[in-house]
Amino acid sequence: MLIPTYYDAPGHLEGSVPMRGDDPRHDGMFSYITPEARVRPDHPLRPIRQMTDAALARLSPRFDRLYSTTGRPSISPEKLLRALLLQMLYSIRSERLLMEELDYNILYRWFVGLSLDDAVWDATTFTKNRDRLLDGDIADAFFAEVLAAIKADGLLSDEHFTVDGTLLEAWASHKSFKRKSGPERPPDDPTNPSVNFHGETRRNDTHQSTSDPDARLFKKAVGREAKLGYLAHLLTENRHGLIVDTAVTAASGTAERDAAIIMLGELPLTTRRVTVGADKLFDVRDWIAAVRTMQVTPHVAQNSGRPGGSAIDGRTVRHTGYAISQRKRKLVEQAFGWIKTVALLRKLRHRGGRLVDWIFTFAAAAYNLVRWRTLTARPA
Numbered sequence: 001m002l003i004p005t006y007y008d009a010p011g012h013l014e015g016s017v018p019m020r021g022d023d024p025r026h027d028g029m030f031s032y033i034t035p036e037a038r039v040r041p042d043h044p045l046r047p048i049r050q051m052t053d054a055a056l057a058r059l060s061p062r063f064d065r066l067y068s069t070t071g072r073p074s075i076s077p078e079k080l081l082r083a084l085l086l087q088m089l090y091s092i093r094s095e096r097l098l099m100e101e102l103d104y105n106i107l108y109r110w111f112v113g114l115s116l117d118d119a120v121w122d123a124t125t126f127t128k129n130r131d132r133l134l135d136g137d138i139a140d141a142f143f144a145e146v147l148a149a150i151k152a153d154g155l156l157s158d159e160h161f162t163v164d165g166t167l168l169e170a171w172a173s174h175k176s177f178k179r180k181s182g183p184e185r186p187p188d189d190p191t192n193p194s195v196n197f198h199g200e201t202r203r204n205d206t207h208q209s210t211s212d213p214d215a216r217l218f219k220k221a222v223g224r225e226a227k228l229g230y231l232a233h234l235l236t237e238n239r240h241g242l243i244v245d246t247a248v249t250a251a252s253g254t255a256e257r258d259a260a261i262i263m264l265g266e267l268p269l270t271t272r273r274v275t276v277g278a279d280k281l282f283d284v285r286d287w288i289a290a291v292r293t294m295q296v297t298p299h300v301a302q303n304s305g306r307p308g309g310s311a312i313d314g315r316t317v318r319h320t321g322y323a324i325s326q327r328k329r330k331l332v333e334q335a336f337g338w339i340k341t342v343a344l345l346r347k348l349r350h351r352g353g354r355l356v357d358w359i360f361t362f363a364a365a366a367y368n369l370v371r372w373r374t375l376t377a378r379p380a
Contacts, residue, residue: 031116034115035106035107035109035110035114035115035116036110038106038107038110039106039107039110043107044373045089045107045111047373047376047377048085048089048369048370048373049082049111051146051149051369051372051373052081052082052085052369053078054149055142055145055146055149056077056078056081056082056142058145059138059141059142059145062136062138062141063077063078063136063138065136066132066133066135066136066138067132074129074132075121075125075126075129076113077129077133077138078113079112079113079114080126080129080130080133081133081138081142082111082112082113083098083102083112083126084130084362085362085366085369086098086102086108086111086112088342088343088344088362088363088366089342089366089370091341091342091343091344093344093349094123094349095123095126095127095130096123098123098126099120099121099122099123099126102114102120103120134354134355134358137358139358139359139361139362139365140361142362142365143246143361143362143364143365143368146365146368146369146372147242147243147244147365147368149372150242150368150372153372153376155239155240155242155372155375156237156239156240156242156244157237157238157239157240158237158267158268158270158272158274159270159272159273159274159275160237160238160239160274160275160276160277160321160324160325160328161235161236161237161238161244161264161267161274161275161276161277162235162236162237162238162276162277162278162325162328162329162331162332163233163234163235163236163256163260163263163264163276163277163278163282163332164233164234164256164278164279164329164332164333164336165231165232165233165234165255165256165259166220166231166232166336166340167218167220167227167229167230167231167232167251168229168230168231168232168248168340168345168346168348168356168360169227169228169229169346169347169348170209170211170212170215170227170228170229170230170348170351171211171212171347171348171349171350171351172209172211172212172215172228172351173211173228174195174197174228175193175195176209176210176211176212176228177197177202177207177208177209177217177228178207178208178209178210179206179207180206180207180208202217203217204216204217209228211351212228212351212352214230214250214351214352214353214356215228215229215230215251215351216228216229216230216250216251216252217251218231218251218252229251229348230248230249230250230251230348230353230356231248231249231250231251231252231255231256231259232246232247232248232336232339232345232360233246233247233248233249233255233256233259233260233263234246234332234335234336234364235260235263235264236331236332236335238277238324238325238328238331240331240371240375241328241331241332241334241335241371242368242371242372243335243364243367243368244263244267245263245266245267246357246360246361246364247259247262247263247357248353248356248357248360250353256281256282257281257282257284257287260276260278260282260287260291261287261290261291261294264276264291264294264296265294273295273297274295274296274297275296275297275298275299275321275325276291276296276297276298276299276325277299277300277325277326277328277329278298278299278300278301278329279300279301279329280300280301280302280303282298282300283300283301283302283303283306283310283311283312284311285308285311288300288311288312297316298312298316299316299321299322299325299326300312301326301329302317335364335367338367338370339360339363339364339367343363343366343367345359345360345363
């Protein structure tokens with residue numbers, strides 16, 4: 001007698017269902033789920049969208065003055081600014097790629113304000129409409145509205161600040177840095193000419209970039225290579241490291257100190273004593289004297305190795321506030337790091353000082369929105 005095994009698997013289906021799932025193609029014409037329903041309630045973009053919409057609503061009268069009352073409707077400025085903000089938040093390297101991802105990404109469509117059926121704009125049309133906002137100084141206005149809302153939440157310090165600068169590399173190569181006058185040799189290759197500038201003295205007063213004439217050849221520190229670029233400046237408050245003011249200038253040895261004087265002069269008047277922290281580059285007697293004339297106490301890192309010694313003496317260093325300012329000074333580096341890595345401004349994708357200043361100011365507003373969302377988030 002043949003005894004069957006304990007488990008005898010059938011050799012055929014016998015009505016069983018295979019575990020492998022199907023791979024059908026659903027080409028349905030209609031969708032009954034909105035982008036709003038697709039985005040989860042606790043998504044990090046939701047509070048940023050609310051903060052952005054509130055700032056844009058206050059800018060609506062300013063938008064009206066930029067557009068004619070007749071003619072074909074253009075891209076909504078609110079949608080355009082949300083798209084630019086999205087580009088920085090998600091490190092999208094170009095506006096052409098932004099339009100491509102906006103076409104198929106539901107999250108991006110929701111943030112910008114497009115439905116699933118809305119057509120996405122052409123990249124050149126998007127850029128042309130962005131230039132209209134450049135003429136209206138909308139980046140400065142948007143930055144000011146975001147900062148005012150943050151101040152209304154009580155998150156800003158009006159007494160203690162930090163100032164610093166960084167180099168933004170221009171969208172121009174060393175090959176484009178040529179003499180302003182004089183005969184030029186014909187290139188050996190029109191598309192990619194060979195250029196040998198070794199042994200040649202190249203200065204900003206005799207040479208200029210043909211790709212970006214506003215860019216300057218500059219060396220940020222001793223021993224570093226010289227690059228074509230701009231100097232970007234930030235004034236941050238010391239409580240949470242939020243950006244209070246921005247500036248972009250031509251690169252020079254005194255540009256950081258000059259920009260700091262201008263930004264400190266634009267601070268609101270107060271009866272309290274204001275302090276400003278800075279690195280050793282600002283330890284210059286003329287700058288220290290100018291800041292003290294403005295009723296601002298300089299908490300600058302001492303540069304004892306400079307001729308004549310440091311301009312900061314023991315009367316300033318002995319106070320506890322000086323040590324706190326030096327410790328809080330690193331917060332400005334976090335802002336620069338976010339702008340240069342996440343917002344992709346380490347290597348600029350725009351040319352011209354005015355446009356670079358616009359983009360940098362808008363990136364600073366984006367950083368403040370991210371910090372604001374983090375500071376107001378409720379712990380789980």
